[in-house]
Amino acid sequence: MQVYLDNSATTRPHKEVIDAMIGCYETHYGNASSLHRMGIQAEKMIKDARNSVGQSLNVSDSEIIFTSGGTESNNTAIFGAAEALKRTGNRIITSAIEHPAVLNVCKSLEQNGMDVKYLNVNDKGLIQLDALEEYFNEKTILISVMHVNNELGTIQPIEEIAKYKKSCSKFYFHVDAVQSYGKMKISPKTIGIDLLSVSGHKLHGPKGIGALFIDKSIHIPPLLYGGLQEYGIRSGTENVPGIIGLGQAAAMAYNNLETDINNIKHVRSYLIQGIKEEIKDIRINSYEDDRCIPHILNISFMGIRGEVLLHMLEQAEIYVSTGSACSSKKKGLSHVLKAAGLSNSEIEGAVRFSFSKYNSIEEMDYVLDHLKKGINSIRKIMRK
Ligand SMILES: Cc1ncc(COP(=O)(O)O)c(C=O)c1O
Structure with missing residues (x-):
């Protein structure tokens, strides 16, 4: 998938x-x-x-x-x-x-x-x-x-x-x-x-x-x-x-704005819920309500480098971002997350999931599965 x-x-x-x-x-x-x-x-x-x-x-x-x-x-x-x-x-x-x-x-x-x-x-x-x-x-x-x-x-x-x-x-x-x-x-x-x-x-x-x-x-x-x-x-x-x-x-x-938005909201909430239930030590950087567009979800996974997780997910053909694509190839921490007052480790562990009408709940189950496995294995290596 x-x-x-x-x-x-x-x-x-x-x-x-x-x-x-x-x-x-x-x-x-x-x-x-x-x-x-x-x-x-x-x-x-x-x-x-x-x-x-x-x-x-x-x-x-x-x-x-x-x-x-x-x-x-x-x-x-x-x-x-x-x-x-x-x-x-x-x-x-x-x-x-x-x-x-x-x-x-x-x-x-x-x-x-x-x-x-x-x-x-x-x-x-x-x-x-x-x-x-x-x-x-x-x-x-x-x-x-x-x-x-x-x-x-x-x-x-x-x-x-x-x-x-x-x-x-x-x-x-x-x-x-x-x-x-x-x-x-x-x-x-x-x-x-x-x-x-x-x-x-x-x-x-x-x-x-x-x-x-x-x-x-x-x-x-x-x-x-x-x-x-x-x-x-x-x-x-x-x-x-x-x-x-x-x-x-x-x-x-x-x-089709209303239908698309409702579907995207549903997919995003499902992923948030799953992450909260299954993954410890996280910080949800985006608002979870209507103050945030449903298309974007930014989360820090503590003790993890977002880039390492990104490449791990890529192995399973899941494509996410660590920050804005326009600046993620440059060295240095995100100016947005810095301005929001996040600590360096929160910024380093930040991953952006951004959704469209083409995403589904079935996909989120697949993502949750790989996210959990990826984070567990990175955290295990980091503890050694
Ligand atoms: C908020 C914002 N402004 C401007 C741009 C630049 O748009 P374009 O890629 O069409 O030049 C982007 C692209 O990521 C963006 O997110």
Whole structure:
């Protein structure tokens, strides 16, 4: 049995997504800028996909820009906001647990004179808003906060943060929704979000495609200059197969959202219960209730190195992660778990299980069996 539990790193593309993309590669391969029928066909396919993504977020199609993924969406939003509002001020507020695609952009802006403040989190990775009052001033031009943390699954208080817009509308509010899009209903306009990043490969769509919602009331300059595709915000010949794949994945995610969520919740609870009953010396790092997205579960197995367990599980074709896939190949402890105040041994023993609609209870029984055996044998070796 193969059990894929690394869905926060990336997901298995839906068959319908692959079929739509193959059709695009084999038959509808025109360039959307071409004037002939094949170009018009490609343009129409992009229009439909834009509509699918726009509808899923309850926004106008013209407020959706296709990009190469979450990283590019975050870069476009943050560099763009900083450039657009540089005459208004230089204060940016973000959190200590953002993805590197936000943190490293902020670091680069800091080197160029921006004054960045980082909000702290509690022991479950929930952003604490008490410091926001202190950090927020008339020079604030951007608040950028993730919707769901990719390592712990914690859902962040973005509605609370958006309230600041009511008292001061000079700043832009950007949300990295890469880990929540397709998994939760998100309505950026109702909340008061100006910029929102999504990525195709996290919701059973293709890699190398993403989107950025830009509210029509704001303006940001492009990151890439060229042939003025995507309303001039993202030049470059459109990745039509990727765009079609994202459109298809978005429609599928939101058509069956409630059923999928209930199934994933059931699978996650079953695994938590089993681990609690069968394995000693653990620390559940994620919230177990609705403050955490049901797709993510982060647990520390004490006295064990997460990486050793990962490779042991891999032998049984069970795939998990030790932290975020974007940083797990780098040395050093997870900045997210550090910010949550975990000890070094808790961080070293941390494993992230991340679920999708394709996981089942039968798979969890298999995982529990191998998890128990693996942990027992590692702990036995460690005691010698
Ligand atoms: C929260 C978050 N933001 C951004 C990204 C980057 O997205 P992409 O892989 O599409 O560049 C990731 C990917 O893991 C993520 O989890």
